[in-house]
Amino acid sequence: MKGLVKWVGGIIAALVILIVLAAIVLPQVIDPNDYRDDISALVKDETGMTLSINGEIGWSVFPWLGLSLNDLQIDDTHQKKLGSLQYAAVEVKLLPLLSRKVKVSKLELKGLSLDMEVNAQGQANWEPAKKQETAQVPTQTSPTPSPSAQEEKSSGSLPEFDISAIAITDLNVTYRDIPAKRTVSITDARLETGAVRPGQPFQLSSSFNLKNTNPVIATGISLEGMITPDSANAMYKAENLKLSVTPLNVSNPETLALRGHAVVKGSDISGDIKVNPLDLALLMQQLKLPVPALSGGDKVLRKVSLGTTFTKKGNRVDLNKVSASFDDFSLNGTIAVTDLKKQAIAFNITGNDLIVDPYLPIATADQQAADKPAQTSGNASGKPSGSTSPASTGDEVIIPVDTIKSLNIKGSAQLNSLTVKGLLFEKPTLEVKAANGNAQVTKLNAGFYKGVIDAAAGVDVSGLLAKRPRVSARADIKAINLEALSAQIVDLKKITGKTNADLKVVGHGLTQNQITRSLNGEVDFSLVDGALLGTNFNKSVCGLVAQVRKEKLTKTDWPDKTEFKALKGSVKIIDGVARNRDLTAALDQLNLKGDGEVNLVNQTMDYHLGLTITGDTASEEESACRINEKYADISWPLRCKGRLGESGLCGVDEQRLGKTIGKILEQEAKDKIRKKLEEKLGGSLKDLFKKK
Template identity: 25%
Template sequence: MKATKIILWLLGALFGLLALVVIYLLVAFDPNDYRQRIGEMVQEKTGLQLEIKGPMSWSLFPQFAITLEDVQAGYPDRPTVATLQHASVAMDVPALISGRLSLSGLMVDGLVLDLNRDKTGANNWDRPSAASSSPAARSTAEPGSQPASSASRSMALAIDDIDLQNVQVNYHDLQANQNIALGPVNLRASAIRLGQAFPLTLTLPLSVQADGKQAIQLGNKLQASMLLDPERQLYQLHDMDLLSTIDGVTRQSLLLEIKGDVDADLQQQQVRLPNLKLALNGMQGQLDATVKDLQKAPALLGSLQIAELNLRKWLSDIGMSVSLPDEKALTAASMATALMVDRQQLSLTNLTARLDESKISGSFQQPLNKGQTEFKLGIDQLNLDRYVASSASVATKPEASSSTTAAATAKTTSDAGYSKAPMLPVDALQGLNLRGSVQLGKLTYQQVAMSQVKFNVAAAAGKLVIDQASAQIAEGKVALKAQVDAQKVPLRNQLQFNVDHLALEQVQTLLGSTQPAVNGIGSMSGSLSMSGNSVFDWVNSLNGSAKANVTDGRLNNINLTQQICEGIAFANQETLTAAADSEHTRLTNASLQAQFNNGVAHIDSAQGQLVGASAKGSGQINLPQRQLDMGVGVIIEGDTSREACTINPKFQGLEWPLRCQGSLDGDPAKWCRPDKEGFTKTLTSLASNEAKRKAQKELNRALDKQSDKLSEKLGGDNAEAVKGLLQGLFKK
């Protein structure tokens, strides 16, 4: 009993002495007296200047707790790297002695990191070379240091509460003219135990600004149940709800919401994203994916689905104006695709999409670094008239009367009416790098129906090539190849085309003509080149050759046979008693060949077969000046009464000249008129021939009478011989 009392007395004295020591330390030891020494030690070890301006407080038992206020750090002669308003931590000492890290609380408020890079590329957070070569610094890097023991790595962790408030990270890069701001970050978590799920709330605003442009701002808020299990290398976010607002991308704010689970297994080197629910301003989607091979070559593999939505309304809601000819266009859109993303590219395969009545399928690959975009698309049907305004509707829009609009119009048009406005985005073409193919079952444009449309397109190093392009149009077929070279100034453009059995009126409608000049079935081919980047440039630099053939055709508003009738009537000083039944010229067959030289089409051979007549001509069409000048010769070969008038058979077989001149913008009915001088010569020649014919007829009659008299005197055989001799003499 006595020994027990002695032991208890000794233990009591020991604890009493320990209590006195603690009291002494708390009363007599003031950590504020060591603020300068702490700063000196930090600078000796790291080269970093640490200044604790605010008060420090601490406690030892049963928890070791320390509080700091108003702290800043940075390297000498450089902008401050970090500032801290308040921080406190409370640690369970008995738990630490037993090998467990147990914090009752960790609080950080007002931590700001300012990371600056100047125009020379120097960073304010980089350790100065002198500090990094100091003996203290070298001692930390010498090979004698031992790695942390397995016991320390496996130390149990327990934190009752973490509270991070107003944490800010600012990055200013003067060299790249870029600013990034992260924060203020706020994080709350409680009951944190390794291997057990705990609640987590995080707000993480982000702002990115480059080249002085409008900043892109993201406001992120995350709520989830988080699990940290370093022993099994498992990290999970369950029941995740991430809400992000995005500003600076569109006129209106974007609201992105992601719900679901994220499971990271570092032993398997993968992250699972099972059935994440996505929503972007009402656009609903689902992502089911796995990120594999995290360390060596991370790649995301999975599928993405976008539910059907009214795309027109969605675009309007985010501030993008939509003006389309069809008010019901873009009202139904959806997509589903297999997805692969790695360090090199984004790949969409087994892509299926719907746009209104159109069904789209194919694949798409986009390199994330420098490389070539590749795509292959198939579309069952597409009516472009629902999405693109027709040229006719654009042309009939009323002109603005303001002087500003008039001046702008004057700058973009020439005297002949050709626009000088740029047609192709040169900068985009110069940087374009892609290869792809498109096939459409049915295509409608400018009310022209096409089928079996397909083409290949390739662009690289400033050159755009459209190859193997073909389409079925109005029971005809069109094939073409086009090339644009944007590397050269001015642009160089080439076009090769072949058209077979095509309805010409539809072609002219497709080209914007509201009054087709020629109807019929046509075949055309040619090779053309041009330079520049406007309609004015193209017309004035058009070179090459083309040929065309028309069957079952018609020249609208031009009746060549009627012009012959009027010419003959004029030459005979007569008046036509009736107008022609038709204002047009029917062509059973016609062909021409043209050589283009700086926009002027030189036509050396043009031939046509009309009803009861044929025609041939030559001349030129000056596209820059929009003028026509051609000589046409019409030969009457049969009955023309149904086309214009009845022409005396004696006029058949003769070439009747017409002169076709005028503006291409004028009335085609006024283009062609009889060549009066030519008609007069033809009629004079005809009259001379007719007089000779009549004189010969009278001569033959007189000779016949004389031969009858001679036959009575000379006898039959001798009379015939003399008659032949006389006729031969008079014919000479």
Template identity: 20%
Template sequence: MGKLIKFFFVTIGGLAIIVLAAVLVVPKIVDVQKYKPLLMEKVSEATGRKVSLDGDLNLSIFPWVGVSFSDFRLGNPEGYGEKDLVIVKSFEAHVKLMPLLSREVQVDSFILDGPEIYLEKRKDGRTNWDNLGSSSAPKENNTDQTTKAEPAGLGLKSIEVANFTIRDARLKYVDQQQGVTKEVTGLTLQLTDVNLERPISLIFNAVVDGKAVGLKGSIGPLGPKPGEGSLPLDLTISALDQLNAKVKGQLENPTGNLAYKLAIDVANFSPRKLLSALQMEFPVVTSDPAALDALAISMNMAGTAKNVAISDGKMSLDGSTLDFTTNIKNISPLNLFFDGKLNTIDLDRYLPPKAASQAGQGAAAGSSGSGKTAKTDYEPLRKITLDTKMSIGEIKVQGGKLQNIQIHLVANKGVLKFNPVAMELYGGNVASTATVNVQGKSPSTSLEARTTNVQVGPLLKDFAKKDVLEGTLVSNLALSMVGDSPEAIKKSLNGKGELLFTDGAIVGIDLAGMVRNVQASFGLAEKPTEKPRTDFAELRAPFTVKNGLVNTPETALQSPLMRITVKGDANLVTEALDMRVEPKFVATLKGQGDTTERKGLMVPVLVRGTFSKPQFSPDLTAILQGQLPDAESVKKTLEEGLSPDKVLPKDQGKTLEQGIKGLIPQLKIK
């Protein structure tokens, strides 16, 4: 029995010595190089491409199964710009042998040095990776329904890789159809301490079209079934020495139904400098050259491939801060909820300079004159669903200020409802609602707006840079229109409203002087040195609009000095004026804002011409035809105040009566 045991151990020991000797000696005595042609033939059959291996092929077996080679090339088919699809400068890998028997993979190193990949799409649409790896051998038709599916996962107990490195890789993509060439150079990827149970350290650097990008951090642990379950991330992204961002969170089922929960923090950077580093021209020209120079974003994001929710969102731009929450319930078609709060923003900084804006308006006018106006496609608006809320502390625009703005927009099936749009405006408030319907060929819009206690003078001075009206405004408007161009809107504008101004003045026009003094008011006497104005206690202007024609049945101005009514039309389409200003009563020759003694008759005023060139003339016909009292006094005033040399050219021999008729064609003197 002892001899038998001794023989067994001697036999086992001898076999072990033989195996060990084979592992150590075989790589030394066997010429692996002579198998290179066979290996290249097999790889060529598998890929369907020409293969060459010009460098050495080395093999080691114990204690690590090691493979290394150099100068590997996988060729391109004929008709492409580069000879090779793949080039590998060198490759080296070492896998421990004995743990493989226990389904454990231990890799000492995996190093791929200088790989180059060239991808090309030709003008005919064919690519150099078409049919790569296809085989002409017929596939077996396996109809055995009892075949068991392979178990999920890798079927391995563990994986450990001490060093996984890709160095100095190059990727070039050429699309001849689109005329696009993209190139990535200097690509380096290094993974250390790769393990299924611990986080993997990652470093990635590359130069994309001449611009440096980088990524570092950790991924994992991968878990026993990589691609399934949770995959933690903790990464820092850098690009172009300008952009730095942190991403921390986890991916769920990365290879299946992907879901994610991420915290994203983009540090403050300059969009201007970023695009400059990309050698790209900044897409907008702003009035303030320092605008769009500081941007930072942070948010928590969770979602899937079809939806995303953002919470605790914060964006800072040039000193303006926006806090927001977003829920995209569906990406396509878009179903979006948004709630944002902006502290303040100066829009004037981001508008184009005045010279550029005027040039753009001139170009737009020229294009519209050609008769070829591009139609707006409203189909995307018909598909989206929106529920957005926005509150803004203050907006500066066109030199003016809007405060405490509240906007709520709901959109569904091409109907957009703004309810409300409210704000504080120059001591008062504005509240409005609007509906825009784009279900048809042209959008139809309805608008209701109410203002209370708005100070008109400062508003016009800031926004319009004009000093034409003062007072406190209360208004109520209800308008509707069809179309998306100014011309179409003016032609289709309908509605009604009323404007009430109190304790104000019309600046630049002296209605009291016009209705009192024919000579001074219509250019027949010296102009006053003081800026003319018409003070009033109340100015009420009711109006209706029908297809762009604005009619006021009786706009009334009241003051201690006078009572004036205005009736007539203003055509928004032709910009023609046809109005009549009529004095009702004068209580005294001195009154509110009237420091100079005024004498003369109250004469109705006709307002004709256009918006840009209004024409004022006395309605003498109405007086002389007996529509107003004291016609004889009017005649006497004309005879005394209008000398022939003021109304008649010196070289024309006309009578005074003829001259008056020429000055006012509608005047009829019996």
């Protein structure tokens, strides 16, 4: 038995010696340069391309399996140059490969150029020629490993690498897509490392220039960092990563500088990232990227920064310790993609003072014309200066159905203040959710012009509602100061006071007109300690009284307002028309009752007011309208009619005035008859009836 083992061992030793001798002798005996033509013919036969080996081919077998190539060129199937290589060399130690260890003494690539093109017919020049199909005998294929088996195999440790250095220099690639009229080129690309060994950090340095024609981009990109491979745990660490993007061919280029750390284990990633403050608007201009036309002009996006820690585990990505700044606005919080497949996003953000207006797109001429009357600046007429474009018709689609359908969001935000369209919300709290085509602002609480607002709104485009979305809103408003609010909403400049309101409305449609025409809901409102500016109801009633008495008003300094202690009522909105039947107000020396409607579709109103004098006079300073207390219950009619926003809407209701005068004349006739009877009977009718 011992002899047999010795004999087998001798055979193995002899085989090893033979292999070593062959590895030493073969490179001396066989010259690969003798097979250049055979290699080129094989490439031609298999791909239809032409390979030209113009330089020397070097090779070795033991102890290093090595190959070096010099001066190669390959032409595509149409005999046009596809690529070329100046020099390439690699040496791998042979025996460690048997134990899944890769030991490389040299990995070098220099002067690789590729000229890739998709022609007008959509054919790529790097695709090999199609070989004529030949009948093949079906062969039995091995069964595909089950997913669990594949996962088990892939979950093992990575091959152990030991590379002395990697040097890839002078790499140039051009890609032309003729149908798309686009050319992308990468020039002067390089990748260099130190020794790559398990558990030991190595320095990575790479850079390249990127140019694109559609859109036009010319930039230099570089990446540096310290990489630590851990093959046993299938993990890599990247520390002190520095990525920079710098525009080319410009003076004083603005650089996007990104720093960070990362740990990669399988498909899971964690780390942190920080973008140094930069002038984003200038960077985009220098990169020739389209800069959005924003209302803030060249004063926005001038100082932008970002920082966060991140983790990706399975189907989830978390961004923690998020900090970002845009000019004067800064925010902090967390953002998570809770389901990558469903693109579900959750967030919780806090921030300082956010002014949205400068970041809104510049309105078109039509939009400016439509919005001008609601602005406080500009000419007094409210007409858009420098533009003769007509106002928006309201038939433009304002509900982005596809965008809303794609949303899968749930989150909250708290700010110190929020300004939108000039409206200031103090310490707003916002909660939103959107999924399956139903987007809602479930909560909006904020201080609002010395009062508070609690509101919610939603847009539902799910199912059949995609063709006619449902838009809804509710609001509970308390003690809003209209005088303060009128600085932003011109239409409110004619009224002051503190308002309270409870609003619930719903409409359907894709355009502003469709929504307005279908608007339905209810509004309960009250206004206290206020005034109606531009109209003096006392003067109007005095004028009516004087007209009936056939006298003239002598007072000329009537205040241009009507003060009131309380005004309240309710409104029902049906198909875009708001109707009120119970308006009541306690004015200065008057009581007011009103009814009428406001057509939100046509922006018109027709409202009737009845004013009743409280007491025996309408004005202590105007004798022409003094009346006895028996006329105090007469309702003096006024009417407000016309287009919303116009002046001089309110005046005497001539139609109802005739009935009022008739009632007064009837009362006066009764009084005359009563007086004559009393004269003849020698006493008042009341006393006479009492005696009886």
